[in-house]
Amino acid sequence: MPMSPRLLRPRASGLVLPSDADARAYVLAVNTADGQPLEAPVVQAIDAFVIGCKADGTWSAIKASCILMGARTLSGALTPLVGTAPTNNNFVSGDYNRKTGLVGNGSTKYLNSNRAGGADGTNDAHLAAYISTHHAAGGFGIYIGAGGISTTGANNLGRNNSPDLSLFARCRSQTVDISLGPNPAVAGFAGWSRSGSSSYTFRTNSADSTVTRASQSPSSLNLFVFARLTSSGPNVIEGYSDGRMAFYSIGSALTLSSLDSRVSTLYTAIGAAIP
Numbered sequence: 109m110p111m112s113p114r115l116l117r118p119r120a121s122g123l124v125l126p127s128d129a130d131a132r133a134y135v136l137a138v139n140t141a142d143g144q145p146l147e148a149p150v151v152q153a154i155d156a157f158v159i160g161c162k163a164d165g166t167w168s169a170i171k172a173s174c175i176l177m178g179a180r181t182l183s184g185a186l187t188p189l190v191g192t193a194p195t196n197n198n199f200v201s202g203d204y205n206r207k208t209g210l211v212g213n214g215s216t217k218y219l220n221s222n223r224a225g226g227a228d229g230t231n232d233a234h235l236a237a238y239i240s241t242h243h244a245a246g247g248f249g250i251y252i253g254a255g256g257i258s259t260t261g262a263n264n265l266g267r268n269n270s271p272d273l274s275l276f277a278r279c280r281s282q283t284v285d286i287s288l289g290p291n292p293a294v295a296g297f298a299g300w301s302r303s304g305s306s307s308y309t310f311r312t313n314s315a316d317s318t319v320t321r322a323s324q325s326p327s328s329l330n331l332f333v334f335a336r337l338t339s340s341g342p343n344v345i346e347g348y349s350d351g352r353m354a355f356y357s358i359g360s361a362l363t364l365s366s367l368d369s370r371v372s373t374l375y376t377a378i379g380a381a382i383p
Contacts, residue, residue, distance in 0.1 A: 124148045126155030128162070134189050142184040149381035150178045157374040164366040169234065171359035172223040172331075176209040178378045185210060186219070191358075194219040194333065207379045209238070209354030210334075214245040218335035218348065223358050225254040225263045226326040230280060232360045233326070235265045236299030236311075237333075238371045241352040243267045248276075249349030251298070252356055253336025254329040256346070257282055261326040264336060265298060266347060279308045280323040287312040297368040303361035311364040331358055 123145050126132045131154050139145045146154075154175070161167040172191035179185040182204045186196055198217040204210050212218070228234075235252045243249030248268045255262030255278070264278035268286075275287040277300045287298075287310060294313050302308035307320045329337045333356050335348045355371050 124151050126151055126158070128155055128158045131155045131158035137187045138179050138184040141187050142180040144180060146178065146180070147381060150378055153374055153377035153381060154178065157370050160370045161367070164363065164370065166362040166367050169360040169362035170357050171228065172221050173357040175355055177206060177354040177375065180206065192222040194221050206382050208240040209352050211241070211352040212334040212349045214249065214348050214350035216348065218345065219333040221331045221333055221358055223331055224328050225261070225331050226328045228360045230323050230326055231302055231305050233280065234299060234301035234357070234359055234362050234364070235263060236297065236357045236364065236367055237265060237353050238297050238355040238375055239295050239351055240354050242295055243269065243349040243351040245269070245350045248347055249351055250334070250336040250347035251349060251351065251353060252331055252333050252358065253347060254331045255327040256336060256338045259327050259338060261324040263326060263331060265300065266349070267351070275312045277310050279321060280326050281321050282324070283321060285310060285319045285321060287317070297371055299364050301361045301364050309364055311368060314368065316364060
């Protein structure tokens with residue numbers, strides 16, 4: 109299928125760049141980190157994703173995010189789509205797959221998103237991830253998290269392997285909420301979004317559930333990816349995940365179904381574009 113001239117901007121050098129300014133800045137940064145340009149179909153997929161998020165009204169709510177797929181190198185994959193770059197702790201190039209994302213080891217590997225859990229409003233926040241392979245080790249694994257059962261205003265998105273393989277959330281609360289969709293949870297997009305003080309939306313298995321849970325003042329701990337930080341001094345990290353993720357997003361409240369559709373389309377398009 110021919111490439112849409114609306115989506116791509118060819119350069120005299122032969123380099124192909126997105127038409128959207130934010131997508132273009134991201135692709136140029138990834139190209140620099142990788143040391144060579146991304147393939148045109150990958151660029152097209154990224155451009156369509158950003159343009160689509162802007163059309164949906166979700167782009168401005170994304171404050172810290174990485175597309176953990178598509179890039180040629182781990183450095184490229186850790187180039188932020190939005191916000192500050194995450195700090196890599198122990199991931200190596202062999203942990204990264206261009207089609208399916210970055211995999212944890214359940215014990216030592218995590219990213220510090222460098223965004224505080226309280227950076228977004230108490231009742232204006234979201235966490236989301238595209239999980240290509242779920243956490244499988246014993247106990248629980250965190251996909252994105254800050255704080256736990258003893259932390260007021262904790263923020264978690266994770267998977268519990270006992271007893272039911274369900275996804276769980278803590279959304280501005282010490283109290284955990286278990287996914288209300290079918291279990292075991294299938295791979296794909298998951299997340300929560302809060303825009304009110306009494307309840308929030310928890311999305312798993314392509315369906316939204318409304319969870320009645322009063323918000324607490326959010327923890328100021330930095331949100332980690334593939335684990336959670338539970339104390340600020342001395343630092344305590346737990347819930348290391350051995351799952352594989354292709355995308356994460358942190359920010360203000362948004363429509364999860366819209367972001368799910370865009371991220372799922374991006375995942376499929378990048379998988380098809382890379383041999």
